[in-house]
Amino acid sequence: MRLEQLGSEARKIIKGDSLVVVTDKNVEKLYLDRCMESLRNAGFEVKSYVVPPGEESKSGQTYLELLNFLAEIPLTRSDALVALGGGVVGDLTGFAAATYLRGIKVIQVPTTLLAAVDSSVGGKTAINLPAGKNLAGAFHQPALVCQDARLLDSLPEDVWQDGMAEVIKYGCIADAALFELLQDREAAENRMEGIIQRCVAIKKKFVEEDELDTGVRQLLNFGHTIGHAIEKATDFAVSHGRAVAKGMAMMSDLSAEQGWCSRETAEQITSLLRMYDFDLTVAQPGKILYDICMADKKRKGNYIDIVVPEGIGKCRLQRLTTEELGELLCER
Ligand SMILES: NC(=O)c1ccc[n+]([C@@H]2O[C@H](COP(=O)([O-])OP(=O)(O)OC[C@H]3O[C@@H](n4cnc5c(N)ncnc54)[C@H](O)[C@@H]3O)[C@@H](O)[C@H]2O)c1
Ligand SMILES: [Zn+2]
Known part of the structure; x- marks a missing residue:
């Protein structure tokens, strides 16, 4: 769906007449006018709420300020929010929509690759607390997602690359054909619209089977247990992707060592990541990563489920005791 069609599509599902578009300062300059125009053309009364770019906007303070803004308008139950931006705007707006008046509709308009293939799909919304990321949140499915790949043309290279990590992840866990397609980087970059659709379809399928994240949805966490530990260990200097x-x-390397996958599978995954210019060195000692994994909200008592590749396009959960995980990481 093009941004220009957003208004008419929103009209079909939103009963009220008032919308608030939440965005960040960078995206405001690029797309806010076009977004508001599309919505106004469909007869909505539209206001905007602009937050600073970056993770700091997923704070309790920004969240409450946004709710106060909505209450002062006042937005009613039949009105809706529109999240125009990356994952930060999407998560903040989604959580505000989930909780304002005990829940109003939200429309997601992702403008980063990560938001397009990941955060705008699946209904997880959250803000951060001083004790950690995404600690307050709710499951709240978007009423509509406007996927317009042209909005990604303005992305800086580093933000683009972060999203590519998730795209490669989908190939690894569920789509060998996508993995193959990504081997030709230039061709892949010219076919992003189709690639995004494939990724969204995979995520939707996993989410439909397991909305509350207790089973198959966990496969989406491939690379994330260690990834989160690296993000935390570097105080988020290493970005998510x-x-x-x-x-x-x-x-992948650990899985090949343990015999959970072949050496060839592990090498295919690491070569594809290198092809997209990812630096795969891990500077942190295993003990540091292990200690952070122990504080992970995904730990279940004295065991943890990690996602391991079995082959290209196929992953499974491997249950490890905390001692086993410790040995794996520390003897690396
Ligand atoms: N809800 C979920 O399921 C889920 C999943 C993954 C990640 N997340 C969350 O997503 C957040 C990260 O999202 P992100 O990577 O999109 O970061 P982001 O929203 O901070 O965007 C990254 C940067 O790109 C800029 N930007 C956005 N769109 C642009 C465009 N089209 N052109 C130029 N610049 C643009 C932004 O202003 C920002 O500076 C994290 O908070 C993470 O927790 C949520
Ligand atoms: Zn991720």
Whole structure:
């Protein structure tokens, strides 16, 4: 769907007449006018709310300020929010929509590759707390997602690359044909619209089977247990996608060592990541990563489920005791 069609599509599902578009300062300059125009052309009364770019905007303070803005308008139950931006705007707006008046509709308009293939699909919304990322949140499915790949043309290279880590992840866990397609980087970059659709379809399928993240949805975490540990260990100096790429490479190597996958599979995964310029070195000692994994919200008592590749396009959960994980990481 093009941004120009957003208004008419929104009209079909939103009963109220008022919308608030939430965006960040960078995206405001690029797309806010076009977004508001499309919505106004469909007869909506539209206001905007602009937050600073970056993770800091997923704070409790920004969240409450946004709710106050909505309450002062006042937005009613039949109105809706529109998240125009990357994962930060999407998560913040989604959580505001999930909780304002006990829940109003949200429309996601992803403008980063990561938001397009990941955060705008699946209904996880959250803000950060001082104790950690995404600690307050809700499951709240978007009423509509406007996937317009042209909005990604303005992305800086590093933001683009972060999203590519997730795209490669989908190939690894569920789509050998996508993995193959990514081997020709130039061809892949010219076919992003189709690639995004494939990724979204995979995520949707996993989410439909397991909305509350207790089973198959966990496979989406390939590379993420170690990736999150690397992000935390570096105080988020290593960005999410780069950390996940390191995590996928490390899990692939460990899996080959343990005989969970062939050496060839592990090498195919690491070569594809290198082709997209990911630096796969992990500077942190295993003990540091292990200690952070122990504080991970995905740990279940004294065991942890990690995602391991079995072959290209196929992953499974491997249950490890905390001691086993410790040995794996520390003897690396
Ligand atoms: N809800 C979920 O399921 C889920 C999944 C993955 C990640 N996330 C969350 O997503 C967030 C990260 O999202 P992100 O990587 O999109 O980061 P982001 O939203 O911070 O965007 C990255 C940068 O790109 C800029 N930008 C956005 N769109 C642009 C465009 N079209 N052109 C130029 N610049 C643009 C932004 O202003 C920002 O500076 C994290 O908070 C993470 O926790 C959520
Ligand atoms: Zn991720």
